[in-house]
Amino acid sequence: MLPLHTQPRQDEVFSSWLVRLALENEIPVHTFYYSLLQYHGQIWTRDIDRHPPHELLDLIAQATGQKANALARLCLTSYEGRLYEKLPITGDAPWLMPAGIYHRIRKRPGMQFCPVCLSSDNFPYYRKLWRTSLAAMCDIHHCRLLEYCPSCQAPVAFHQHGMGRLKNLRSDAGRICHNCRYDFADCVIAVADVDTEILEGYAELLTTIKSDHLYYLDLTDGNEFLLFKGIRALVGGLGGRNGFRLRSVLSALLQIPLVPEVGKDFEYQSVQFRMYLMLCVVWLLKGWPERFCEVCAEANFTRSRFSEIYNELPFWISSVVDVRLNLGSTHHSYEEIDSAIKYLSMREGSICWQSLGMLMGLKRDSAKSALNLWLRRGGRG
Template sequence: MSFNLFETRNNQLLPALCKPFPDELLSSWMARMAYQHGLTTKEMCAYIWPSYSGNPDIDRIVGDANLNILAEKTNCTFAEVNATTMAFYKHVLFAQKNLLYAPEQWIIPSKRIGSKSGYMQHSSGLMFCPKCLESEPYFKKQWRLAISFACTKCGYYLIESCPHCHKGNSFIDVRQPNFAHQSVYEHMVYCHHCGKDVTDCEPEIAPVRVVKTQQLLFEIMEHGLNEKVIYTESYFKVLHHMASLLLIDKQTDRNIKKLAEYVYWENNLSHSDLRPYNDTIVLRDLPVKKRAVVIMLAHWVLQDWPHRFIDLCLTHKVKKSSLLSDFPNAPYWFWEAVRHGLEPSFPAKLDNLKHDNTDTCTVRMKEPCLKRLDYDYDEYFYDDNKYEDDDSDCINPDNIERIQRLYGIDDTRRLRYLFNREECWN
């Protein structure tokens, strides 16, 4: 422990303080300290923060003033304490300036119960990997994220409820612990409802592809995209939108449904257990395995950007309005690909569609990632009336084969057009 506690005389340290682990969640840290003081987590919060309202989601809603108080009482810096909250992921997963007023789409609620809509008939709380929790009895920040679904260290699916009573844990709701007969380790790993050890179970091994996708997403969160200059928060904003499109309900556009079904089929997965839903679906409320499938497929669609995405949309005749109307302030790199990559098939004016232009200078792929015709929309290329005469025999067969391979197009009339355009460019 450092000696900065002697720098101020008014600093009232907690008698049984402890430091948070580097990746520990605030509610987990508070639960450990509360046990050391013989208090429940809620009592501990009320003792430290006079203005504490009893809100159970302290990981998300605690303000800077309370974080400063906690830092003073635990001999920590503000940065150390702030790193235990969901604010740690600002400008990584989301750009909201304040999480107090609106739930973030990538943050799983601290306590969830079954939904009336029928697609979430399960009870869940803080997610965890039983093997990690057994060896290191604390809960990690990343286990509160909807982007998390597997443990990259152990290779198991995360568990979101007690394997014995199937109820979700929340440290704020813990009744008075049995301090006389329970250690702090048992306090952290025993279910708050049935009292059994949540690590005493056989977790389900996640498929290799699921674990690999989880690793890639964590790498993007930490290091950004390797070859693409796109803000991390911007990428995850589009990833969430893409995952939402793959969740089909009765309001889903017909062509979007066809695209989603094809994506499942192409990846040898069944979509029958994910659709249809009667109400609007919220990605973060899905059970962990279903959420893993949807996020993995959304990540697959965004790979090789924008070629795979544009090809899927053109093949299934997805309209621009279906992609942008429910996506206010879409990042510019996504908006631009939709605008120039798809044929205009809806009456709305492009100028009326909102997009986020703040990252315009950083969103372009590094050259030569883009093919010119994928971004430079040409109305002649999509107009069948322009190809009434077919004189493709005049074109060298080698050029036809090269253009077919380059653009993936078999229509000889359009091949002739592309050949003529390339001649002009050269």
């Protein structure tokens, strides 16, 4: 066992804890793992938060007394079935900030941080939530997260503190820039100038990710994967090339700028844009689906505009898009559609979109969408 086997903190990410283990024992990071734990595999030349090698996990468990399930909760695989279905070993994944790893260097901001949180920590540590693009605001302090050192614009690479000639083994090393030694406690924080209810709603959404027992709103009957899959589709649609008119309407309504970098996925957008867009999405979700439909109507945004991402939409969104956003269609509730189909079934014995459209006065696309809605809700034709 180690002289000091510090415990993981709340929501701490695996790589942060690895560094703290070494620094709190006052041992350089490379020496700690290569010589003391006798682990000779790669650690910092890969995204160790994704799928850490079993050999490394076993050695750490023996040295610290931590159980395997406790170590698994520190890794990004713990979000499987919630933020993404399955986390690939390498490559892009929904909601995951790309780190741009080149040897031990980080070319992209794969880790964000809240300077207030780091300043408040006795021994600064990095949260697992900060590795996600979903989190662009601190759920505790409601300030915008930072992606780069504000002094030298270097991405966060806290593992570098325990390496090289200029290694820093101090207890506050986690809040110091590895490149220029700027103290993140001196960062200027920014809070979005929006309604407090929207900020609190965003913080509530982020809090549910950190908890295994909380659920956000009541849109998917507690199925978090479908919830976050839908939110990812919304930010993709709003931030994409077809979302300009929606962004214009939302920007005017909420008085916030929405200017994305053209051609970039949500995970590659700036933290400022991601925060503003997520605030818009939270506002839409708080009044779902009425607010969404009203904004789409004002922007003249119809079902066809979702064609590029339609297959990615979970039912709680596609059902609204199918029935409420069909150009020229009259909105009918599921109950009305169900009644019409039961009538046709008794009268004709079979159901098709043509007969449903004739009965309800729907055009072709609307009739097909209505029948599709009924089938997806468990109807049988």
